[in-house]
Amino acid sequence: MMMTTALTVLPTQDLQPFKGVKKVRIEEYFTSGHRTCQGCESALVMKLMAKAAGPRTIILGSTGCMYVANTTYYSTSWVVPWMHTQLGASGSAAVGTAAGLKVLMRKQRIKEEPINVIAFCGDGGGADMGLSSISAALTYPEYNFLILMYDNESYANTDIQLSSMTPYGANTTFSPPGKARRILHKRWKKNVACMLAAGHPECRYVATVDASYPLEMMNRVRKALSIGGPTFIHSLDPCPKGWDYDPMQSHELGELAVETGVWPLFEVENGILKFYGKSKAIAQGRKRKPVREYLLRQGRFAHFTEEDLDYFQKKIDGMWERWLLPGIAPFRLADDIKKALAKSEAELEATS
């Protein structure tokens, strides 16, 4: 019996970035048959995700709009194999599927080949209920899969209830503005991508995406599937029903989320943090658009007063101006740590 201690990781598909819109494959793997609302950005995320991954892919989806609206019996919109998983189980679904494929290939019961495994979940399923399962999943370095959290900022499928990802103050069916209390929902949105990147040192790729920038979004999916091991992508998806706006504006709202600094685009690849797209310029000092341009286009903030808008703006300003990792990690350094870090950096420079 051989003693084995090395990690055995199967090869992944080599999915090079699409170099320009014209190079994107024509085939669709998420097609007609779904019944999402007009202007649903999450449906666009599904389409781009499947297109980026290609035909040798298995997709698992947790309960939510992207399950209920997409898989009506006899009219599934999935061209690739697809399976439902429970609301809080996207992490486990990815692990189980990847583990099953791996052992069956090792025992030669199925052909050995890299098969993409993608498990998606909504913000309710991922950031609330399934966070522990996703966190656990990201600690299994021997399995290849991507977990994609599509964040429409509410429990949309059950009629728009607030989740821990719903922005401060938003009107949802669980947080209606009333005569005595204008604002019921006072929690600030979690930063799940940062939390997962920081907390899972073996996870090689975490990114935030926005489908208003489709090529960049698809290429991040391709990178996440190629890099090996468990990976995570968080997309922000304007939702006309939940955010209460004309479906025509989905694309624009996706852009505004980035331009106002509300939604930073970044990736952590093999331990290196990078901003990309317009967030890169913002991090380097380009002026952000005022958040009111984003908020006031959405009915869910129609009850906001000037005071609320100010509060929101100040929070976003703080995020970019005061955080150690602007827009990402809400830390500041104590003075003694700052000194120690400066000293070690100076030493490092002196030696190199």
Added chain:
Amino acid sequence: MSVATTEAPVPATAADKEMLISGCAAIAQALRLADLDVVTAYPIRPYDTVMQAVAKLIANGELDAEYIVASSEHDQFEIVKHASAVGARVFCGSSGVGWMYAMEAIAVTPALRLPMLALVGNRALDDPGAFGCEHNDALCVRDLGWMLTWVDHAQEALDTALIAYRVAEDPRIFLPCAIGADGAFLTHSEALVKVPSKEKVDRFLPKYNRRDKQLHPDNPITVAPQVNEDWVMEIRKQNDEAMRRARGVIQEAYADFHRIFGRQGGNPFVEEYMTDDADVILFGQGTLSMPVKVGVRKLREQGHKVGFVRLKWFRPFPTPEIQDVLRRAKAVGVIDRDYSFGSPNYGAVLYNEVRSALYDLEERPRVISFICGLGGREVTLDSVTEMSEILLKTAQTGRVEQPTYWIGVRG
């Protein structure tokens, strides 16, 4: 379709190995022999000794499986559920509140037609804190499409695990199966166990093949779509039909098992003990058979016509067998290591099942519920005598004076 092996006798060369091992270790041996593919572990007493044994087998290279230590029971059951969907043979398990924590995953598995095998090391649902044996954990799935079997000793645990895979993975069935094993009494008690050769097991247990239901890029299906009122009833009905078919497939599997291994030759569903001329019969499942059999023997020595029946399969519930053996008695006492608060006669689960199974008989025995041995409390010889006396009196008068008794309880 029959997965049966050929009718040729098994060569004598394939000798069994005898090992002194616990019930949990015996199941781990069955998993090794079954060439398990994916297993997930999470700690809770008392089932978790099976995972300790599995971990050792894997560490020693005796078993080649993906071994995943999960972060909760919900994760544990979801992971194997999905591994089973791509075609892997899977094993999982839990006890008490751990089983309940996974309940969402457990509840959806039958409709997905995934032949997961799970061990429930029966344990009280604490609060209040209690490690001991109670059957309410496993019984929670009695209506959901899980096959459920209870074993009595380590040998039966090993044999039943192999039989359970064969039945669950039979394409006519494709249902999950849970093995109930009394916490401590079975999970941890050591006994001499005949561990068969791999060669024999291969003759008995074909490879798991999900066929057109396998999730794979070559077979791009959509599993568990939205069906709502349009289709859900037809799908439930299919589950019902699979459970009905399980009866025959279980019989087939036992017959084959007996032919190949020379064990498990009796009735697959019930074990009878001194029932031939019995006026009264005690009825129960799991390891309480040991004190009850001793008690029955003692009472026989005193001339009382007492017998015992042990139920082996709870789902599918063997109604014909139960009617057949119990119809001969005047009174039947169902010993439950569980409770069902507020149920008919404030009796317990098994009692109500047995009583319902007997209802259609023209002539049927009186039935009494004995709630006994909860939280791992011992079922003593005195308790067996007490229950038998109540039954003998009921048989004599033909009247049920009190339908339910709590036996061996203070105050």
